[in-house]
Amino acid sequence: xxxxxIICLVFLLLSxxxxxxxxxxxxxxxxxxxxxxxxxxxxxxxxxxxxxxxYYIAINLWVAFFCLSSLFxxxxxxxxxxxxxxxxxxxxxxxxxxxxxxxxVIWKIYELAKLGTSPNMMNNLRAVAVGGIKNVNIEDAxxxxxxxxxxxxLIELNQYSKKNRHRVLILFLMYFVYAAITMAKIxxxxxxxxxxxxxxxxxxLKIKHIFLGILCLFFVFEGVQMLRSSSTIKDTHLTKNMIxxxxxxxxxxxxxxxxxxxxxxxxxxxxxxxxxNYKLGLSAQKPVDTFLPFVNVGTGTNTYTILxxxxxxxxxxxxxxxxxxxxxxxxYIYNKAENGNLIFIIIYAFLLYQIMMQYxxxxxxxxxxxxxxxxxxxxxxxxxxxxxxxxKNKKHELIExxxxxx
Numbered sequence: 001x002x003x004x005x006i007i008c009l010v011f012l013l014l015s016x017x018x019x020x021x022x023x024x025x026x027x028x029x030x031x032x033x034x035x036x037x038x039x040x041x042x043x044x045x046x047x048x049x050x051x052x053x054x055y056y057i058a059i060n061l062w063v064a065f066f067c068l069s070s071l072f073x074x075x076x077x078x079x080x081x082x083x084x085x086x087x088x089x090x091x092x093x094x095x096x097x098x099x100x101x102x103x104x105v106i107w108k109i110y111e112l113a114k115l116g117t118s119p120n121m122m123n124n125l126r127a128v129a130v131g132g133i134k135n136v137n138i139e140d141a142x143x144x145x146x147x148x149x150x151x152x153x154l155i156e157l158n159q160y161s162k163k164n165r166h167r168v169l170i171l172f173l174m175y176f177v178y179a180a181i182t183m184a185k186i187x188x189x190x191x192x193x194x195x196x197x198x199x200x201x202x203x204x205l206k207i208k209h210i211f212l213g214i215l216c217l218f219f220v221f222e223g224v225q226m227l228r229s230s231s232t233i234k235d236t237h238l239t240k241n242m243i244x245x246x247x248x249x250x251x252x253x254x255x256x257x258x259x260x261x262x263x264x265x266x267x268x269x270x271x272x273x274x275x276x277n278y279k280l281g282l283s284a285q286k287p288v289d290t291f292l293p294f295v296n297v298g299t300g301t302n303t304y305t306i307l308x309x310x311x312x313x314x315x316x317x318x319x320x321x322x323x324x325x326x327x328x329x330x331x332y333i334y335n336k337a338e339n340g341n342l343i344f345i346i347i348y349a350f351l352l353y354q355i356m357m358q359y360x361x362x363x364x365x366x367x368x369x370x371x372x373x374x375x376x377x378x379x380x381x382x383x384x385x386x387x388x389x390x391x392k393n394k395k396h397e398l399i400e401x402x403x404x405x406x
């Protein structure tokens with residue numbers, strides 16, 4: 001463990017230097033996150049299974065290859081094209097769709113929660129969100145509209161001014177209410193990390209504000225956990241149990257994964273392709289379930305860190321290879337965002353939580369279809385404005401008018 005801590009610390013310092021102390025760079029997040037996990041596992045009094053050499057070797061590979069590849073592509077210079085702003089018409093459409101669908105989604109979740117069997121309504125709300133109620137699918141609590149809300153919020157926040165600040169506030173509150181009613185800590189994290197990044201990139205927030213926000217987020221998580229459980233505020237073990245369950249338990253769970261044990265080639269990493277072929281009727285092979293089986297590692301958990309699909313499909317070679325692939329992807333997007341590309345700023349904002357959640361699970365490939373949907377909605381207003389769809393560019397109209405006058 002000491003060697004892994006040293007490796008994480010070295011890459012954290014290297015990433016901070018190369019990223020000019022930007023806490024949101026992929027290398028800083030990855031190395032810093034695993035450093036925190038190692039330190040907590042070493043010093044926190046928990047009852048989790050001990051970590052093995054297999055885990056340490058995999059983490060060392062992951063941190064080293066991810067950080068090196070992301071820092072490499074961050075250092076490159078790419079051609080900068082003229083800035084394109086999002087279409088006002090499309091922004092309006094996305095915003096009003098969000099407003100109109102909000103009450104429908106909230107009411108539907110409440111109605112589905114009433115089908116639950118728990119006396120605790122908060123448990124039933126959470127069960128709806130994770131598919132824990134009979135004949136209720138996860139998609140029922142997370143329809144396509146939620147993606148529209150989130151992307152609309154990111155676009156409006158990125159274009160923040162006195163004219164649209166009411167929109168920013170409304171969309172923020174909408175997503176916050178959705179996170180609260182589904183009792184989902186992940187949605188609070190998504191909202192916090194994307195908001196913090198956009199405001200930090202605009203120099204509205206400083207590092208001290210971000211750490212204060214993380215502290216507030218932690219209390220929100222504790223409140224959600226209390227509402228979802230039978231615990232009371234007198235339960236002094238709640239904080240320690242939450243850290244053990246959500247932050248640390250995926251690490252010993254990884255020890256239970258057998259390398260190269262998948263039934264079909266890359267069935268976890270390339271789940272999107274299997275799912276697409278199955279839906280199109282090109283294959284009878286169903287995609288693997290995204291909800292993994294529970295294992296007992298001192299506590300029950302069904303999360304196995306980001307390493308799970310790569311290690312299960314391809315062993316340590318897969319861990320190293322896909323660390324490079326994801327490092328290059330995230331590093332490239334970060335590079336373009338840092339150079340002021342509005343599209344990539346928003347894309348990086350919605351991908352950030354996937355980097356943050358690597359201690360628990362792999363999300364980028366597993367939820368690839370969700371990323372594509374978000375990407376399409378992000379690109380739509382910029383694409384429409386760039387190619388002047390549904391309207392004529394004012395500059396072109398003035399040129400045409402001048403030519404007619406002449």
